[in-house]
Amino acid sequence: MAVVAVVAVFVVRLVTIQIVQADTLNAASFDKLSASTSIYGLRGDIVDADGTVLATTVLRYGVTASPKSVTDFTRTAADGTTSTVTPTQAAAEIAAITGQTADQVYGTLTADPTSNFAYVVKDIDVDAFRAIRDLGIPWLYYESNPVRTYPNGAVAGSVVGFMGEDGEGKPTGSAGVEQIDNQCLVGTDGLETYERGADGVAIPGSTVTTTQAVDGGTAVLTLDSDLQWFSQQALVDRIKETGAAWGTVVVQEVKTGKLLAVADYPSVDPNNIDGTPSTDRGSIAFQAPFEPGSTFKALTAASVLDAGLANVGTQVEAPYIYTDPNGASTRDSEFHVDPLRLTFAGVMQESSNTGTAMLGELLTPEQRYNYMQAFHIGSSSEVGFPGESGGILSPWDQWDDQTNLTTTFGQGVATTAVQMASVYQALGNGGVRLPVQLVEGCRQPDGTMTQVPDATGTQVVSPSAATDTINMLETVVTGGYAKADLQIPGYRVAAKTGTAQMSDGNGAYGSSYVTSLAGLAPAEDPQYVVSVTIAKPVTIESALAAAPVFQKIMSQVLKEKRVLPSTEPGPDLPTTY
């Protein structure tokens, strides 16, 4: 009888353990045995067209301690001798590596002796991590975390952008390409679970990868980092020389619409965001519209030529002051008593405001507005840069008489530097405007390219109108006032100067200027656009502030891209009659 009772008790217990509580107990044992490590899906790189790394992810290390267990420990040296190390000594050793003071480290270790966790140091590099680890301090623990680094510093810094935090405090791209291509770049962390023995080694056969980590894709830019650096260097150099406030350089490939360089000043070094005021961390070339002034005359000229209302030889008597039938008036920048007897090409070379207004008004305001829209004035480029501006272009039926007149020569309308470069790209490409490209696509880990932007062009003006415009712009380089600063030996260059009055922010023009230069080379078969903008120069208040930068950068572009010198002379259009 007793035996039966004992057996019954055992049976009941067995059933309870094996069946009723099985899941709970299993789970509890699994928790004891199992360890899970998160596998980082690293954020992808941002590289330029050649593969030069502009942004990458590296691992940095954090050292934590368990203050509860901070005690003396015994260290065995390589020769077998042992010594006792006190926490004070250990703190001094750590401090020597991290650059903190021994007291700081010791303070962290002893701040709360009951705690099991304290940060000794965060974000140290591999060398420091290895040095601390090799100290062999038993109560230190290590963790790694991915951080973003930008090996080229401020080269393309304003375009590449930087990281910030999203609503949940997770790192996310918060400016520039880091933001545009966040979807492409972001990786997905994985989780690996396995059972381990007392020594932490995985029990064979127990590794279970719960979630596979997926590294982010690589954002491939169209930029050329060497050219980018050169452009920034040349721009900053000139800005310092002329005492200007800000400036941009845009280099674009005519046949593809790809941006090769987008230089901004001021600009940010993404490694050290705090070193730049928050207002200067963006890209002026994409985000800041300004009234372009005379560089815009190329657009007016191409429109008039395309409509067939004039040709390169059309003769104009350009007075110093011109008043149109509506009563709006404008004047040339240089005083002259007699009207200038200029051809259309001469109007471009002299950059005559009155001549341009007279020729521009051959078109109706609506026609001119439509041409501007076709050139993408008023709508932002295809790049989709964060905070990108599309410029300011009010509908033609809202233009007052003065705006109607001044929009022919680039006042009363605002564009970004990228938009201006794009206008010249269309002119150089036989009138076909190509979408502006900054990102070539997102290269997946398997090598395929996704998110490749559309590169379908639109015919904005006829090929002949475009070529004629280029030929007229060539006279600016051969005979205009800035010719000495624009010519590049061996090459035919077409360019246009611009010295635009800046708005004072209160609806009137102030006393400062935006000087600019936009042009193409080689003129017989344009390959590259360079557009330079320098705002508020002090020592020189004309396009002469920007011209040397244009010449320097265009020379470098032609050299770097191995463009052969021009072999045929230019058409040398007559400018006067």
Next chain:
Amino acid sequence: MSNPAGAYMARPRPNLMSGGSAAPKLPAPAFPGHDLPIAPRIEIVPTRSQKRARPKIAYAAVVVTGVLAIVVTQLMLSIGLSDGAYEISSLQQTQKELDRSNQVLSEQFDKLSSPQNLAASAESLGMVANSAPVYLRLSDGAVLGSPVAASASAPTLTGGQTLIPNSLLVAPSVTAATGTPAAAGTGTGTGAATGTGTGTATATGTAAAGATPDAASAPPAAQPQADVPWQGALPSPTTR
């Protein structure tokens, strides 16, 4: 019974010559040479089926050996597996360390190859930019452009100013390295040399600075000699 053991089994010997009449000829059962008659031993003879059911020692041996073999194999397998686990663990550790070294080196590489560092290094070596590029067209050997050697006083790319910051670059390494030997006139680069490239560059810079301390460092470019005829076919790029 074929068993010869049966010979020892006492039992009434059957009369083989059962001729009936021959019986009396036989002597009484007796064992010659023995004085006393031995009492017959009696034993139960197992039946055929009983004999068959009896386990045999060979079988037991096979089974025991088999079990032992399995146990030993499993033991070896376990040892092998856990050895493997430790090996994997140590290899993973090695891989981690190598990954870290790789990261350190690529970081350093990217940093050193940044344009700021390259430009500063080139300038510290006395290199200047030649503003008159000349092209050699491979198809017909034509020289395009007019070759002009850059003068040592030609402006450098940056004019010695690093205008584009890079907070990763603490100090341009080559500049730091050249300063000492150029001033001291010794041939060893002992600056903040951080890699092979730096070391090599330092040596070159020192040599140039040592040879012409004042005329800065651009070595005089060879004057182009237009009248040297080209012999043979021009090199031309090939693709497959």
